[in-house]
Amino acid sequence: MPAHTNTTMPEQTSLIQLLDNFDREEILNCMQCGFCLPACPTYRQTGKESASPRGRIALMKAVADQQLDVDAEFEQNMYLCLGCRACETACPAGVPYGSLIETARDVVESNKKNKSDHSLIRDLVFEEIFPHPERVDLLSSMLWASQALGLQKLANVTGLINILPRPMREMQTAVDQIASPWQRMKRERVMAPTGVPQKLRVGLFKGCIMDVMFYESNQATARVLTKAGCEVVFVEDQACCGALHAHSGEKKGAKELAKRNIEAFENAGVDLIVNNAGGCGAALKEYHHWFHDDPEWHERALAFVAKSRDANELVAELPVLPFTEALAGVRITYQDSCHLAHGQGVRQQPRHLLQSIPGVDYVEMSGADTCCGSAGIYNITNFELSMEVLDVKMENVKRTKAHVVVTSNPGCLLQMKKGIQRAGLEEHMEALHIMDLLDRAL
Incomplete structure (x- = not known):
């Protein structure tokens, strides 16, 4: 009798290995109770079960x-998610949805790469631009110029801006003046x-x-x-920080960036690591999860995470700020950053x-935290x-x-600036980062 031949294709074997990335225990912790449904913005907008956590x-x-x-x-359903993690706040079982959706996207992108079906533009963004601060700095100088x-103004006036895709065309109107290279x-x-x-x-x-x-x-x-x-x-x-990579299924690149940051701040000799961006901060505080299968880097990441603080956290712990300017009669409201509120x-x-103040x-x-x-x-x-989603928020x-x-x-901040434009409130309202307002009052 002829010997049995393994007919599993290499591509199939690779996919099976990819699927092992899923944490089945965490997936099974989801009780399908539906508490997440009213918290999910994409479910509220579409009413589709596949658009819910x-x-x-x-x-x-x-x-x-x-x-x-x-x-x-499957890819479309995974990327329709905003990643706001409001479902984590609502979930009675404590399912770590954020890490599950990152894994799902990682599986999607890794599977495409295995098939040589990945985008050159995507490779440019995630491999040739964001990992290189000097190139990001060069792009910022070009934008300033x-x-x-x-x-930029000429392109808007003449209509030349219309060569850009609509999303970029629309969002560039909310971008403020970029700091000059000399600044x-x-x-x-x-x-x-x-x-x-x-x-x-x-x-x-x-x-x-x-x-x-x-x-x-x-x-x-x-200041x-x-x-x-x-x-x-x-x-x-x-x-x-690697958040953009992690949220886009580029976990390998995210981990490389995390290693660089861990080393940089280890060498800096600082007491704490402070950030002022909710999305970045959530990633920084979860570095140890990214290295759960790497004992050496997991320990170093834990030490990094133990030092990480959002600027709001730290300033609130320190003595009262010495305000010198009274913002009399100024009415303010606060829009929660999803990754600051739900993630951190x-x-x-x-x-x-x-x-x-x-x-x-x-x-x-x-609905400040929606x-x-x-x-x-x-x-x-x-x-x-x-x-x-923005228009609903602007009603509030x-x-x-x-x-x-x-x-x-x-x-x-950029989205709220766009929302103020869309709502026709430019004459009555401005959007500010909290640290800008505190600085103004100091």
């Missing part, structure tokens, strides 16, 4: 059990405490997009920290800080649904009659 987890289970293919429909030379070159690498004794030496995680589009917010954060008694260090050799559990600290009239917004639709690059990849914003809507994440 419960539905997506069911699809993940079917794929992990090889009952469904890792096909275009286009603004300074009036090219960035003049940045002090170490900023000493002002007016108070030094309490801590902190390393500021400046981010990639944050430091390009909201450079002044980073500077404001540093607020110095007035709270911190020596602030802009740590050299830090890189992108930081909710009361920013509200406490805002209410401590002399003269402000603080108004709590209905997603604004930004979700990293979701407003580019899923523009229409992103705007639907308008009811506050606030002069300033405050948030703690660059994506949310």
Whole structure:
């Protein structure tokens, strides 16, 4: 009798190995109770079960059990998710949905790469741009030049801007003036405490997009920290946090970026690592999960996570800020960053800080912790649904009659600026990062 021949194709074997990435125990922890449904913005907008956390987890289970293919429909359902993690707050079983959706996307992208079916543009973004701070800096200089030379304005006036896809065309109108290369070159690498004794030496995680589009917010954060008694260090050799990679199924790249940041801040000799972007902070505080199968890096990541703080957390712990400017008659409201509220559990600290500013009239917004639709690059990849979610949010914003809507994440800030435009409120309202407002009052 002829010997048995293994007829399993290499491609099939590779896929089976990929499916082992799914944590079946966590998938099975989902009781399919439906508590997540009203918390999920994509389910509320579409009414589709496959657009809910419960539905997506069911699809993940079917794929992990090889009952469904890792096909275009599965990919679409996984990427329709905003990743806001409101479902984690609502879930009575504590299912870590954020890590499950990251794994699902990692399986999707790894499967496409195995088939040589990946995008060259995607490779350019995730391998040639974001991992290289000097290239991100070069792009920011090019964007500044286009603004300074009036090219952006000219493109809008002449209609030349219409060569861009609609999402990019729409979102560029919400981008403020970029800091010049000379401003960035003049940045002090170490900023000493002002007016108070030094309490801590902190390393500021400046981010990639944050430091390009909201450079002044980073500077404001540093100034607020110095007035709270911190020596602030802009740590050299830090890189992108890896959140964009992790949320886009590029887990290998995310881990490489995490290693670079862990090493950079280990070498910096700082007491704490402080960031002012909810999305980045959630990633930084979850580095240890990314290295669960690597004992050496897991231990180093745990030490990194133990030092990581959101700026709101730290400033709220320190003595009361020495405000010098009363913002009398200014009505403000707060829009929670999803990854700050749901991912990090930081909710009361920013509200406490805002209410401590002399003269402000603080108004709590209905549904403040519901997603604004930004979700990293979701407003580019899923523009229409992103705007639907934003328009719902803006109805709640308008009811506050606030002069300033405050948030703690660059994506949310850009989205709220766009929302103010769409609602026709430019004459009555502005969107600010919380550290910009605190800096203004100091």
